[in-house]
Amino acid sequence: MDGKGHIAKAAGLISIATFISRVLGYVKDMILAVFFGATGLSDTFFVAFRIPNLLRELFAEGSMSSAFIPVLTEHQTKQGLQEARKLVRITFTFVLIFVGLFCLFGVIFAPAIVTSIAPGFLGVPEKFSLTVLLTRGMFPFLLFVSLAAVVMGALNTKRIFFIPALAPAMLNVAIIATVLSLAPRMEQPVISVAIGVVLGGIIQLAFQLPSFFKNGYGLRPEYDFRHPGLKKMSILILPATMGMAVAQINIFVSTILASYLPEGSITYLYYSMRLIQFPIGVFGVAMGMAVLPTLSEHAVKGEFDKLRDDFSFALRLLFFITVPAMVGLIVLREPIVNILFQRGKFDYAATIGTAQALFFYSLGIWAIVGVRVVTASFYSMQDTKTPVKIAVVALLTNIILSFVFMKPLKHSGLALANALASILNFFLLFYFLRKRLKRIDARRIIKSFMKVSFASAFMGLAGWFLLHGDLWRQSGRSMEKAGYLSGAIIICTGFYILIGYFLKSEEIGHVINLIRKKIQRGN
DSSP, X not given: OOHHHHHHHHHHHHHHHHHHHHHHHHHHHHHHHHHHTTSHHHHHHHHHHHHHHHHIIIIITTHHHHHHHHHHHHHHHHHOHHHHHHHHHHHHHHHHHHHHHHHHHHHHTHHHHHHHHOGGGGGSHHHHXXXXXXXXXXXXXXXXXXXXXXXXXXXXXXXXXXXXXXXTHHHHHHHHHHHHHHGGGOSSTTHHHHHHHHHHHHHHHHHHHXXXXXXXXXXXXXXXXXXXXXXXXXXXXXXXXXXXTHHHHHHHHXXXXXXXXXXXXXXXXXXXXXXXXXXXXXXXXXXXXXXXXXXXXXXXXXXXXHHHHHHHHHHHHHHHHHHHHHHHHHHTHHHHHHHHHOSTTOOHHHHHHHHHHHHHHXXXXXXXXXXXXXXXXXXHTTOOHHHHHHHHXXXXXXXXXXXXXXXXXXXXXXXXXXXXXXXXXXXXXXXXXXXXXSOOOHHHHHHHHHHHHHHHHHHHHHHHHHHOSGGGGSSOOHHHHXXXXXXXXXXXXXXXXXXXXXXTOXXXXXXXXXXXXXXXXXX
């Protein structure tokens, strides 16, 4: 199988695993919406969870993978399997000690952290105290997911993607189980969610270990912290942390500003962000994870023509899948929010508030997923400095635009600022990657993007005609709504594929060929 085949197959497996995790995530969110609605109580959890979740993105699943996988691939290619296994043990030991101490400091300084991320809570002492308690309780989650990220990176270099990608689903399973079993019995029901978060982190690590051990890796402590591989990772990880942080830091800024807006604003932003994370996670993150080991191998071997070719293919395939998903979220935003969340304490006003934020957040989906692939290309060449410089520009842009838009548009203005900053981030990264590699098939990428956008626009129009109406203002009738929504999505998907076929989309041809080969192998 060639590079394109490996990338497409890996992306497909990761997408399936991530899809399962996201579906469980929405079940979890529906349960949280029933128990807590869009109230001050839900705001305390979402602020408290945002802190370890932000750090997870920065130190664990984000920068750890981007620094660890290229260096481990280099050691495996140049120095052999035994040296690579030793590097994994050293990295695991180092992360255990360093992140463990970091979590301890997080528990101690939780009041200062909550003050910095949600200063608006200081005026309500009970709300502030509960947020501090939840933050302290959930900090150990960061240690377990950081260790899980090391295990995931080691498995990814072996081209094992499904089990590591499915592991995050354990977090959702744990939260669902603890809320349903503990929340009704507790004086402070929201604490049950924090218990589920920590338990989920433990299971996420344990879930991957059988495959990890099966592939010859071990967890025997190794204290050679002067190992050149660890030193190289340390050099790469700091700028990689900032480079991967743009989306999360933008959310962090939005949380601070939203704490000054009307009650429920933080929750509207959380739920709408959760919805755009579906295409971002299922397709964007999946492609970024799938393409990094292949691009890293090309970079180590100096095969830059193959690197350019596989980068172009990955980005075009990603846009082909993600742009229609983005249009679908924009057009069907109210029906989607209604059917997922409008029940219990989550009323129609909360649906409108969430749908408004979802519209503006969705405008940046194509750029956010594109950044994943472009950044992976820089990381494969062990260049983590360029993305961080561009990240700073995008971050400053988000802050400025947030202040500009939050007064006239309230929480929706914060979502719009995030989308525009993400678009700027993508264009700058794309420009500098083209400068670095001399050529990156830009015309072919743009031509493909135009075809995809044209087909998606017509698909969106069809979706609007199928589902606009008063039904989506009401609560209840879930099965009927689910039938309408599912049917509309199936029809729109078929419409999109048909238009793409008539436009002679290369990506449709590639997907059809993959399916054909799969069927032939099955026979």
